[in-house]
Amino acid sequence: PPLLLLPSSSPPSLPHSPSFSTFAGVKRLLLGTTLSVLYASLNNYYPIEFLATKGFADEMYIRKLWLVFISGKVVLWRYIAVWLIAEGSCIVTGISYNGETKEGEADWSGLTNIKLFDFETCITLQGVVDSFNINTNSWMALYVYKRLKWLGSKELSLALTLVFISLWHGIWPGYYFNFSLEFIDLTAERTFHHRAKKLLGGELSDTPAVVRVPLSLIAYCLKNLILMYPTTLFMLLSWTQCYAFMKAVYFYGHIVPLAWIALHQLLSWLERRRKRQKLE
Numbered sequence: 013p014p015l016l017l018l019p020s021s022s023p024p025s026l027p028h029s030p031s032f033s034t035f036a037g038v039k040r041l042l043l044g045t046t047l048s049v050l051y052a053s054l055n056n057y058y059p060i061e062f063l064a065t066k067g068f069a070d071e072m073y074i075r076k077l078w079l080v081f082i083s084g085k086v087v088l089w090r091y092i093a094v095w096l097i098a099e100g101s102c103i104v105t106g107i108s109y110n111g112e113t114k115e116g117e118a119d120w121s122g123l124t125n126i127k128l129f130d131f132e133t134c135i136t137l138q139g140v141v142d143s144f145n146i147n148t149n150s151w152m153a154l155y156v157y158k159r160l161k162w163l164g165s166k167e168l169s170l171a172l173t174l175v176f177i178s179l180w181h182g183i184w185p186g187y188y189f190n191f192s193l194e195f196i197d198l199t200a201e202r203t204f205h206h207r208a209k210k211l212l213g214g215e216l217s218d219t220p221a222v223v224r225v226p227l228s229l230i231a232y233c234l235k236n237l238i239l240m241y242p243t244t245l246f247m248l249l250s251w252t253q254c255y256a257f258m259k260a261v262y263f264y265g266h267i268v269p270l271a272w273i274a275l276h277q278l279l280s281w282l283e284r285r286r287k288r289q290k291l292e
Contacts, residue, residue: 033103033120034104037100037102037104038104039100040096040097040103044092050086054082054086058082058083058086063248064254073261084239084243096126096128098123108120125146127146128143131144135232138198138201148177156177175191186248186249186250186253189254190245193245194242196266196269197238200269200273207279237264238268
């Protein structure tokens with residue numbers, strides 16, 4: 013018998029075996045390559061830099077919103093494509109093996125940085141946070157956010173975590189616009205969700221389809237418009253370009269969430285006042 017077990021004489025790999033990683037890795041590679049092609053094809057038509065030009069400022073407002081949405085979506089594909097291709101190589105080498113699923117299949121999500129389906133279909137900003145740049149978010153939560161628990165305030169811990177990640181990226185104003193807006197937007201969404209849940213009598217997913225479907229579509233559009241505003245600022249970076257963009261869209265990404273937070277605070281104050289009057 014041969015001293016070495018040649019590959020041709022080894023038993024075949026099974027789908028649930030950690031060694032069966034090539035197929036899973038190639039799938040991520042192909043998905044990343046597809047997004048790379050889409051980005052390369054569409055970026056010429058929807059460059060993010062156009063959003064800081066006079067040509068963009070002269071567009072009709074509804075057209076501006078469309079360009080903010082599609083340009084932001086396209087530029088994010090660049091990052092997602094790189095993550096998927098890198099993840100594919102990690103799966104092929106086996107280093108992303110993460111045990112087995114409940115069904116007994118191999119779980120290759122150990123180094124997943126994007127849950128693409130969840131990211132593209134979620135209707136909340138929290139859903140974006142949970143499905144995008146997963147490893148960085150996990151690192152920040154573990155080594156920065158949780159170490160600030162002694163402050164006694166989740167909001168303050170989150171704010172300081174976002175300051176840290178802004179400094180990590182660099183000193184361009186666009187980074188600070190982006191991450192400060194993340195704090196504002198998540199705060200606004202959390203309070204809005206609380207009030208919407210009370211109004212609907214439960215979660216949106218529990219409502220009848222005639223209510224759930226149109227509200228989900230509206231939420232999806234609003235989520236993307238709010239998301240792509242700071243995304244654009246993150247990409248434009250400089251104060252001159254960021255200001256030109258914000259001015260062209262009338263600062264909607266700042267005004268809408270801040271106005272809602274102010275309204276929520278007013279409503280909360282009125283509710284507390286009403287309760288006190290009833291007790292008296």
